[in-house]
Amino acid sequence: MNNIAGEEKVIHLQQGKGAKDRRIPVSDTLLHQLRLYWQGLHPIIFLFFKPGEDQPLHQSSLQKAYYKAKEDVGILKTGGIHALRHAFATHQLMAGMPLPELQHILGHKDIRTTVRYTHWLPHYQAMDGAQFDLLKQLEQQ
Numbered sequence: 001m002n003n004i005a006g007e008e009k010v011i012h013l014q015q016g017k018g019a020k021d022r023r024i025p026v027s028d029t030l031l032h033q034l035r036l037y038w039q040g041l042h043p044i045i046f047l048f049f050k051p052g053e054d055q056p057l058h059q060s061s062l063q064k065a066y067y068k069a070k071e072d073v074g075i076l077k078t079g080g081i082h083a084l085r086h087a088f089a090t091h092q093l094m095a096g097m098p099l100p101e102l103q104h105i106l107g108h109k110d111i112r113t114t115v116r117y118t119h120w121l122p123h124y125q126a127m128d129g130a131q132f133d134l135l136k137q138l139e140q141q
């Protein structure tokens with residue numbers, strides 16, 4: 001549980017995409033939700049684990065939950081869980097996150113890979129410290 005730094009508002013991601021370690025910014029809303037989750041379950045080794053076992057959730061568990069959630073709300077558009085990564089990147093750019101910061105978060109070696117996200121945002125404008133909190137937006141609806 002040492003991978004979440006609440007004061008700094010970051011998650012220390014170990015061996016993420018490209019086998020790289022990174023520090024990922026976390027919104028206040030997500031930090032709050034993670035604290036509630038921890039208070040309810042008190043995980044010790046793994047934040048997300050198989051009930052009754054000392055094993056982390058397998059990525060297929062997340063994929064199954066994603067597809068079930070899509071089905072439950074009637075989303076018919078094809079696309080897997082990786083679409084969430086694209087949505088995250090697009091929302092961060094819409095909020096004005098600087099490209100180099102997003103490049104770091106996504107683990108892209110080449111900035112051109114990150115720049116591809118801007119083709120959906122013809123009026124992209126970077127702003128220092130910009131970050132989009134989708135969970136907060138959902139709570140307000």
